[in-house]
Amino acid sequence: MIHLGKEIQLETTSKYISQFRKGFPLINKENVIFPHNEEIKEGTIIKLVDSKGLFVARGYYGKQNKGLGWLLSWKEPEEINKEFIYKKLQAAINQRLHFFYNEETTAFRLFNSEGDGFGGITIDYFDGYYLVQWYSKGAYTFKEDVIQSLKELTDYKGIYQKKRFAEDGKYVEEDDFVDGHRPTFPLLVKENGVQFAIYLNDGAMVGVFLDQREVRKRIRDSYSEGKQVLNTFSYTGAFSVFAALGGATETTSVDLANRSLSKTIEQFSVNGIDYEAQKIIVEDVFKYFKYAVKKELSFDLVILDPPSFARSKKHTFSAAKDYKDLLKEAISITEDKGVIVASTNCSTFNMKKFKGFIDKAFNELNKSYKILEEHTLPEDFKTINQYKQADYLKVVFIKKM
Numbered sequence: 407m408i409h410l411g412k413e414i415q416l417e418t419t420s421k422y423i424s425q426f427r428k429g430f431p432l433i434n435k436e437n438v439i440f441p442h443n444e445e446i447k448e449g450t451i452i453k454l455v456d457s458k459g460l461f462v463a464r465g466y467y468g469k470q471n472k473g474l475g476w477l478l479s480w481k482e483p484e485e486i487n488k489e490f491i492y493k494k495l496q497a498a499i500n501q502r503l504h505f506f507y508n509e510e511t512t513a514f515r516l517f518n519s520e521g522d523g524f525g526g527i528t529i530d531y532f533d534g535y536y537l538v539q540w541y542s543k544g545a546y547t548f549k550e551d552v553i554q555s556l557k558e559l560t561d562y563k564g565i566y567q568k569k570r571f572a573e574d575g576k577y578v579e580e581d582d583f584v585d586g587h588r589p590t591f592p593l594l595v596k597e598n599g600v601q602f603a604i605y606l607n608d609g610a611m612v613g614v615f616l617d618q619r620e621v622r623k624r625i626r627d628s629y630s631e632g633k634q635v636l637n638t639f640s641y642t643g644a645f646s647v648f649a650a651l652g653g654a655t656e657t658t659s660v661d662l663a664n665r666s667l668s669k670t671i672e673q674f675s676v677n678g679i680d681y682e683a684q685k686i687i688v689e690d691v692f693k694y695f696k697y698a699v700k701k702e703l704s705f706d707l708v709i710l711d712p713p714s715f716a717r718s719k720k721h722t723f724s725a726a727k728d729y730k731d732l733l734k735e736a737i738s739i740t741e742d743k744g745v746i747v748a749s750t751n752c753s754t755f756n757m758k759k760f761k762g763f764i765d766k767a768f769n770e771l772n773k774s775y776k777i778l779e780e781h782t783l784p785e786d787f788k789t790i791n792q793y794k795q796a797d798y799l800k801v802v803f804i805k806k807m
């Protein structure tokens with residue numbers, strides 16, 4: 407199939423040329439000269455050239471929160487067609503064969519956007535079902551070739567999709583079914599032997615964030631035995647389930663969203679854990695902290711995994727501005743020698759800056775601490791050296807001394 411939309415030629419500003427030649431994949435307003443008053447159609451193939459008109463790379467136009475499109479090929483001539491897409495997908499699959507053969511883990515990321523050579527598209531695997539996410543209308547113009555390649559390369563049971571077209575990555579609500587057959591939901595998948603109830607056709611989120619796999623395992627295997635655990639911003643309670651299975655005395659899950667109660671009950675139940683022996687609280691975390699201080703509660707393990715940005719009735723939380731204060735609240739209800747797992751998916755600051763927030767929080771409370779371990783994205787969330795910004799995940803295990 408020929409991809410519709412003509413190729414247009416755009417020039418890079420000279421400042422960025424060497425970066426682009428080395429493989430930097432993101433096209434944005436600053437690094438490429440766009441024609442004035444001319445709208446570019448989503449999905450248009452872009453040939454990037456230098457000031458002399460010499461080829462630099464080829465990509466496509468697709469507006470998303472991160473930029474205006476992605477470069478895909480640094481070879482000339484090389485067309486962006488079905489064969490190109492098939493090969494990228496095949497390479498991604500080959501790098502993850504060990505996941506397909508792992509019976510203890512049946513959910514992982516199969517294709518990670520520019521990390522696997524095609525920015526704006528991700529594919530996750532859930533026990534034979536595939537979830538394709540399109541991060542721009544431009545990315546979606548490649549749908550036919552992507553889905554066809556996926557069908558040829560895998561023994562899929564079914565394929566679902568999420569259109570995250572809005573520039574802030576917002577999800578378009580519709581029937582997400584694409585091909586194959588529809589399972590009855592929840593679909594039960596496994597992660598290191600633990601079950602997750604997954605919903606592929608029920609809004610923007612499916613029930614679990616796959617990028618925290620290693621962190622969940624560490625919490626279960628080394629930090630939970632005999633501990634009182636507080637899991638804040640708990641969503642479906644995935645961390646609580648791992649903590650309970652790791653031998654936690656009790657877990658407390660706190661999330662503002664009403665859905666979190668039934669979802670958390672479900673995640674405990676599919677793992678044979680009596681949810682009534684756990685605490686599940688639907689409340690603003692900041693309000694809960696005040697309550698915990700008043701009641702003199704304290705925990706051995708406190709998990710912090712807030713969204714990068716959230717607005718509730720009383721609070722606006724921005725990780726970049728407020729993480730330090732969030733940590734201070736957590737520190738005050740953590741036992742001495744207890745552990746705080748501080749996590750953020752905020753891409754506007756790096757690990758160094760994140761550790762700066764941690765340092766400041768402890769210093770302001772005159773407490774000392776020790777960093778026990780650090781995590782970034784796991785291997786299936788592949789990133790490339792030329793675009794390290796894509797490694798948004800930062801998780802630090804901190805011991806309060």
Ligand code: SAH
Pocket residue numbers: 614615618638639640641642643644645660661662663666689690691692711712713716717718721723
């Ligand atoms: N830790 C979770 C993922 C967190 S997603 C996991 O591992 O699965 C972020 C969650 O924060 C959402 O479920 C959202 O409802 C919740 N949230 C956002 N603001 C909040 C607040 N002020 N208090 C409590 N929960 C909040």
